[in-house]
Amino acid sequence: MPAPPPLLETLVRPLVRAVTYTRWLHLLIGAIVPLAGGLIYPGLSDPGVVDWLIAAALPVPLVAAAALLPSARRAEGLQARLMLFPGKHARVRGTSEAASGEVDTGISATPSASWTDRGRTALWLVFRMEAGLAAWLLTIWLLQVTLVLSGVSVEEPVLGSVTPLAGAAALAPLPALALLALVVAGGRLETRVARRLLGPSVRERMAALEDRTERLLERNRIARELHDSLGHALTLAVVQAGAARAAGDPEFTDRALATIEETGRAALEDLERVLLLLRETGRRPAGAGPGLDEAARLLDSARSSGAVVEAEITGPVEELPGPVSREAYRMLQEALTNALRHAGPVPVEVRVTADDSRLSLLVTNPLPDGRPPAVPGSGSGLRGIRERAALLGGEAKAGVADGTWQVTVALPLR
Structure with a gap:
């Protein structure tokens, strides 16, 4: 028709x-x-x-x-x-x-x-x-x-x-x-x-805009949590599996599998916590997430992948405010993940300094093959570090300095 x-x-x-x-x-x-x-x-x-x-x-x-x-x-x-x-x-x-x-x-x-x-x-x-x-x-x-x-x-x-x-x-x-x-x-x-x-009315439009902004911020926060947690676990698993296959040592392979198991279990806990937020069931997550006082576990998992990590933590990090401690842990996790992902098991230096008003974080590693990345600081992980720092009123930078790749974070405590 x-x-x-x-x-x-x-x-x-x-x-x-x-x-x-x-x-x-x-x-x-x-x-x-x-x-x-x-x-x-x-x-x-x-x-x-x-x-x-x-x-x-x-x-x-x-x-x-x-x-x-x-x-x-x-x-x-x-x-x-x-x-x-x-x-x-x-x-x-x-x-x-x-x-x-x-x-x-x-x-x-x-x-x-x-x-x-x-x-x-x-x-x-x-x-x-x-x-x-x-x-x-x-x-x-x-x-x-x-x-x-x-x-x-x-x-x-x-x-x-x-x-x-x-x-x-x-x-x-x-x-x-x-x-x-x-x-x-x-x-x-x-x-x-x-x-x-x-x-x-103007008041209703402002309230709707604030509600939409809150939802977008929450979605971005959940996306960062998933990226940092799961990205770190998968990077360690890939590095550990590759190192175990190259070494051909049964004892090293056992240690690598144990590290992959522990990292995977921690990633599953983080995933379950984030999924509880997404489901909006009214239940509160079992935990608020790891803080900087648990950085030793993070450093050990990086060392188990073959990287030589030298860490210096000074100041009362266990007394940091909860949001600062948790976000700093995620930023350190992402910085270590980037070092392992892009440079491999190279020497990494970690410096964490806390005082009454400021928290400073510095992660340094050699450049892969002595060459800087094609587009420094363009990855979503580094962008997430900067977003986390900005939400806390701080500042984060990533780039080449003195022939090394450096991630620097400064967070105010007041």
């Missing part, structure tokens, strides 16, 4: 979407208040233009006062989300909206938290009431015009009498088409105004 012309498809598509008519119903509901008030005064038995203007103006103070209730904004937001936007009730085929059943409405559904929110809610309620009354009047009038052009007499036209013309029956579909166009245009206009007046 050939596809319809693009122009015809553009004109017809809104008419087969359920959301078009839920929007129109939402708009017409706004006419209830002025119609009910108009029945009381000035009365709608034989209304004229002035009567309709009075019926539209009298409820404005009452409607604006209702917007002072914080819950009014929430009620209007929920109703607008349900009736003005495509959802599971809408016929939206072949789009992401149909697949998920949800769209980003841009409508807030929280109670008013400021006078600005109340003012915007009042404007929305007044707009909805006035636009709803206008839509109701035009709907009734266009239907009456259609009947008149079709030869049916109408005793009390809503907006004045319509004189039928000779041979006007052929024009009868025009008011109906105009009504359909009004339904589509009115719904789109109401949706646009709803986004403007019921959209998130």
